[in-house]
Amino acid sequence: MNKFDFLNKKNKKPKRVVILGSSGIIVKNLSSLLKKKQINFITLGSKKINLKKPDIYSNILRKKIKKNDCILFLAAEAPVKSFRVLINNIEILKTVITAIEPKKISHLIYISSDAVYSDVKNKITESTQTIPDSYHGTMHITREKILESYFSKKLCILRPTMIYGINDTHDGYGPNKFVRLIKNNQNIKLFGRGEERRDHIYIGDVIKIIFKCITRKAAGKLNLASGNVVSFKEIADILIKKIKTKSKIKYVKRVGPLQHNGFRPFNVKLLKIFFKEIKLKNVKIGINNFYGDLT
Structure with missing residues (x-):
């Protein structure tokens, strides 16, 4: 399963969307957009169902799933930095598959990650080799392969790069963390000279893409990225100029090599073909929107 396409010729409301994962x-x-568009949906998080215990909770989850549901699979224990956490995530997958495999669901969207890709010198595409060198990437590619074996004809796999915007919960190095620091008048600490150049995608664009994948019943694999790379130093400079703050940029000694060789660009041709109406925002425009959402 590689080719991306829409199974619905026109937008069609699903009977119901079931979101596995309630935070993030x-x-x-997405919950806000689904409410606005009057789409029937439920969210199932770890407080309701502990997906890491398939023997106990598979039957409970199965009772929650209905025929022709659209399943959006986001549930995960993250960050994945150890073998134990990787196994926990496979247990989550086992619970999900055991629960939904007997049901005649309409559609399954799995939110994966660009971490599945190997480091390459050229721009990453959906055909780039997937031999990850991290627990996080290994977890996602393992889940992808297993899901494909069960649901290939109705499965959509989305692989986002780093996402930024309102309601972030990860506080990862980059726009989300930098905005929080600046709002609190704390200094931004950049590793090395902040020279790594990465792609970041704005949450508003991500949600529009996922929504269309739901209504047009997307199948196949698709990368979610802006198509623009920018250094962490440039991001920090943009934010400090944009937001009134006492924060300053500080540089700290880098421990270990540059991640992804300091450069990770994406070819977003496929994304632009299928989502022509969505103008992917570069970081400068995205940050303006992000700041507007906060004020």
């Missing part, structure tokens, strides 16, 4: 930037923002 995607769930919070």
